[in-house]
Amino acid sequence: MATATKTSKSKSYRAIGETYDGVRVLAPKTKSKMFTEAQVRKAIARAVTEVTGAAPKKSLAKSDAIRVKKREDGRFEVKRAGAKKASAVKDTQTAAVARARELDPGTAPIVKRVRKSSGGKRGTWRKA
Amino acid sequence: MAAPAPNLDVFINCPFDAQYDPFFYAAVFTVVRLGYRARCALEADNAGDSRLLKIIKIIGECRFAMHDISRTELSETTKLPRFNMPLELGLWLGAHHLGGADQCDKSCIVFDVVTDRYGKFISDISGQDIHAHDGKVDQLISELAAWLRQQGAKHVAGGKAILGEYEQFRKILPIICRNQNMTSDELKFADFNIIVTNYIADFIHRPAEPSEATKSDPAPSHDRAASAATIASPPAGNRRPKILP
Numbered sequence: 001m002a003t004a005t006k007t008s009k010s011k012s013y014r015a016i017g018e019t020y021d022g023v024r025v026l027a028p029k030t031k032s033k034m035f036t037e038a039q040v041r042k043a044i045a046r047a048v049t050e051v052t053g054a055a056p057k058k059s060l061a062k063s064d065a066i067r068v069k070k071r072e073d074g075r076f077e078v079k080r081a082g083a084k085k086a087s088a089v090k091d092t093q094t095a096a097v098a099r100a101r102e103l104d105p106g107t108a109p110i111v112k113r114v115r116k117s118s119g120g121k122r123g124t125w126r127k128a
Numbered sequence: 129m130a131a132p133a134p135n136l137d138v139f140i141n142c143p144f145d146a147q148y149d150p151f152f153y154a155a156v157f158t159v160v161r162l163g164y165r166a167r168c169a170l171e172a173d174n175a176g177d178s179r180l181l182k183i184i185k186i187i188g189e190c191r192f193a194m195h196d197i198s199r200t201e202l203s204e205t206t207k208l209p210r211f212n213m214p215l216e217l218g219l220w221l222g223a224h225h226l227g228g229a230d231q232c233d234k235s236c237i238v239f240d241v242v243t244d245r246y247g248k249f250i251s252d253i254s255g256q257d258i259h260a261h262d263g264k265v266d267q268l269i270s271e272l273a274a275w276l277r278q279q280g281a282k283h284v285a286g287g288k289a290i291l292g293e294y295e296q297f298r299k300i301l302p303i304i305c306r307n308q309n310m311t312s313d314e315l316k317f318a319d320f321n322i323i324v325t326n327y328i329a330d331f332i333h334r335p336a337e338p339s340e341a342t343k344s345d346p347a348p349s350h351d352r353a354a355s356a357a358t359i360a361s362p363p364a365g366n367r368r369p370k371i372l373p
Contacts, residue, residue, distance in 0.1 A: 013136060013165065017329025021284045023163040025329040026136060028321040030171040035308060035319070040326045047303035048331055 060125040066100040066109045068093060068128065078103065097128045135191035138276075140168040141216040142196040146313070150298075153320065154265045155194055157294045158272045160324050161332075162281040164192065169216070170317035184219060188227070192279060193220050193236035194272060198261070200249055214250055221253075237275045239268065266291045293332055297324070 014027040016037070032040075064081045071077050076096035077086035080103075087103055090096040093111065100109035109128045116122045138159045142152055159166040167190055169183045187193070195217045202209055217238065224234040238253070240246045243260045246253065259275070261268040270287025277283055285293070304323060305312045315323070 016325060019161075019284070019328060020333050021282075023161065023282055023284055025160060025325050026163065026165045028318065028325055029137070029165060029167055030318045030321070032316075032318045032322045034310075034316070035322070037322060037326060039308070040304075040322050041330065043304045043307040044300070044323070044327050044331055046307050047300045050303055051300055 060110050060127065063110065065107050065127075066104050067112070067125070068096045068100055068109055069112045070114050078109075080104075100128070135189075136164045137167050137190040137192065138164045139187055139190035139193040139220070140166055141193060141213055141220070142168075143199040143210065143213065144168075144170060148196075148199065150265050151196070151261070151268055153298070153324075154269050154294055155196075155272060156321060157297060157324055157328075158269050158290055159194075159276070160321075160328050161290055161293065162273060162276045162284060164276065164281065166321060166324075168317060169212075171321075183216060184223075187216070187219055187223050188231070191234055192276075193234070194239065195220065195236060196239040196261075197246060197250065198239060198241045198263075217253075235279055237272065239271070265294075269294060293328075297327055300327075 015024040016027045017025045019025065027037075035043075066087070067079050067081065068076055069079065070093070071089070076090050076093050078088040078090070078096050078100045079086045088096065088099045090099060093114070097109055097111060110125045111128045113120060113122050113124050113126055120126060140152070140155050140159070142148060142155065144152065156166040167186055169179070169186065171186070195213060197213050197217060199213060200209055217236075220234070220236055223231045224236075227234075238246075238256060238258050239261050240258050241260060241263050243258050246258050259271045261271060266287070269291050273284075273287045273290055284290070301323070302312050304327075305315065
């Protein structure tokens with residue numbers, strides 16, 4: 001990405017992603033009247049799958065990894081995918097993640113975000 | 129006081145016709161790939177305003193520009209040349225030299241087919257460094273990428289590698305359009321721009337390390353460039369929308 005240069009007008013750019021070599025990709029100035037960003041991303045993903053023949057990746061929410069989620073009482077539950085009951089309930093997220101790692105050492109557990117971060121919105125899944 | 133935000137807008141001044149489309153698409157791809165934002169007269173699609181005023185507004189907002197004055201041929205129907213590109217180059221130079229303090233740091237690159245031809249039809253800019261693309265897309269990408277790096281763009285892949293990525297993108301573009309129930313020649317600039325930016329943000333990945341077999345039996349350089357870019361499914365959690373300062 002370019003370095004800062006002088007300009008009298010304050011400009012703000014929205015970055016829609018970053019390439020593998022660290023270049024921030026800026027959203028276009030004008031919006032498409034034909035389709036939304038989400039539609040475009042889906043269309044590209046389908047086209048890439050068609051060309052490479054690779055199956056599309058499952059989202060984290062649909063993965064089989066053990067998940068850690070905050071309960072209404074403020075504690076954190078450790079649950080296997082599809083399970084009705086929690087395998088463990090811990091006071092802190094760290095402890096819950098440690099327990100999840102013990103239960104399935106081969107797979108990284110996934111954690112539901114409790115706050116918004118640069119990686120994603122609150123309530124979305126991340127790998128622990 | 130916080131430092132002013134960088135101006136990363138690149139104005140692309142070139143012919144807009146089917147013959148020039150591969151060059152135009154390549155220029156947009158290169159600009160976006162190097163972390164800039166592509167802008168051109170086609171984004172001003174509003175019949176309510178004067179076209180010239182809209183172009184002047186865009187020129188005023190862009191710090192960088194790419195001008196291609198190579199289209200000097202006469203139109204088959206009118207037997208007259210197109211003067212839009214030299215006019216917009218003139219507007220750009222006028223803004224740069226006559227505009228206020230916010231216009232004085234403008235920077236541009238001018239392309240022609242060959243370097244020494246422009247003096248015959250636009251001699252007033254004699255002495256400027258004109259870049260030649262020789263009517264070749266790879267040359268345009270290489271020259272434009274090198275120039276943008278000079279302007280402060282982060283060093284990314286070289287021109288050949290970007291060409292490889294662009295060729296992969298060109299292969300996939302008709303399929304993307306088909307998935308949207310349209311053809312690639314129906315794309316407007318705003319549509320193409322959104323496709324390019326999302327493709328580059330999510331679907332360009334680090335080229336695979338060359339295998340031992342490749343190392344011992346290297347392919348010709350242009351083949352290596354074409355295979356440098358790899359397409360893969362998007363990595364989960366790769367999307368990190370951020371607002372830059």
